[in-house]
Amino acid sequence: MSEIVKGLEGLLAGFHLDVALQPIVAFVIMMAVVFGLLGAAMWLAVRRRWIGRATAAFWLFVSPWIVGFLLFTGGPMVYSLVLSFTHWDLLSPARFAGLANYRQALHDPDVGQAVKVTLLYAVLSVPAQTVLSLAVALLMNVKVSGIHVFRTIWYLPSLVSGVAQTVLFIWVFNPEHGLVNGVLRLLGVEGPKWLFDPDWALPAVVIMRRARRACRPGTVLQVQRIGAAQLAEQGGVQTGHTPALVQSRGRRRAVTPERSTVSAGTSRQVA
Template sequence: MNYIKNDERRRNRHGFGNQNVMGRVFTAPPVLLFFLFTFIPIIMAVVISFTDYDIVNAPRFVGLYNYRKMVNDEFFWIALKNTCVYTLLYVPGGLLLSLGAALYLNVNRKFVSVFRTLFYLPVLSSTVATATLWFWILNPQLGLLNGVLELFGISGPAWLYDSRWAMLAVVMMSLWAGFGTNMMIFLSGLKGVSQSLYEAARVEGANRWQIFTHITWPSISKTTFLVTTMLIISSFQVFDQAFILTRGGPGNATITLVYYIYNNGFNNLNMGYASSISMVLFLIILVFSIINTRLNNADI
């Protein structure tokens, strides 16, 4: 009897060992890819940020020179201000738009899946295709948006050619192109809310606003935290929209931090300075993510 039990223990240990080996085999490729294409480049960027490096010649250590240069760099502060303006417009707008669409589509009605698909389609489109569409929408003479405004007696601005409106135009394109992903995340969160809570609230005579504020919103707090964090990170990393729509203009009105990193690194071949800006951008995103965590009372 003891022999049988010992044999079972030995086979269990052997099987568990095989599972550990297979687990390591399957996790090795993504870990290796992460190490090669994420961890090593991050370490290299940190090191290069303390050097003067133009790709052609070998890096030359300059200490904190790049960071001191950043303090007196007028264009860096313009890019930082534009990025913050974009974030202040994009994050609340993206949150409200995606949550509103999710609430509207969180019903069991005919053809609702068709509308979910249509709302998600812009996410699948390339940035170039989206920008081409929005070039037409925002055209000051023949554009759809100004045409609609004229119906209400409003003379629309030259969206992409006016420094006062260019950033708002970039934000509008970004909201339209990207809210579908967050809408689907909110839909998943809404599906997890117990229907019995809604039924009990209706029995008590609660209206729609009371149901939303006391049941729906608290129940999807974790989902809201996830979406808000994703919006903050993507807003500080905005590049494609400004690059394709406005090339950072007019008058540097839409140049962002990532755009400025791109200009320094690939146009001016100043990789050391570009890397130092990217390190500052990383710290900014980290700080805002921590603040968002505290505000949402969520655990990382």
């Protein structure tokens, strides 16, 4: 793909396009060609009756996500796996190394510490996300005046970029001038150094991620957010009574033998 982009950049250079814009324009052209070919393939498949229009529409609408996943998530993951079997310093060509990198990682104490911290983060973060998402869903489902305004206010922080949120939380957890320690000082408690303390850095990150995602509706500091889970929980809370309601309606509308006999007799009389 990089060769294709470079070829397009060389073609665009003939149009005297700014050098900084050439990769972007080349990428846009390449994506336009990909989606154009996909659209043509779906049109041909519908014309030949290989698939229905609904199926073609589904693949067209889902294709941006699929292409984005392959380009920015699935592709890099596979490429990283391939590179893990090589020696590469980014300057010289990659050389195959077999399992040498994995053997080195098994004897590296930093790798064990990284795995330990990751597992501990999962133990702290996942239950917190589940509990908070359900709690927020229940709160959002309360039938009180102004709940729609509250939902809107709850959603607004998600409009702030992730970089800005991270900078904000760095200030919130600042040990000298941060908001959290400032409140603790008012209560007569000397707060920890948070992000600057190895013992408190992980709890601070967990709090930061949970608080960030509590307001976001659906993509670490990146993704499976309380907001998305909250919306799913809220949907379950709001529709959880539907089966019982349908059953109760079905029972109320059920035709008893007596009622069917009367209905049949009435229909004969009318006839």
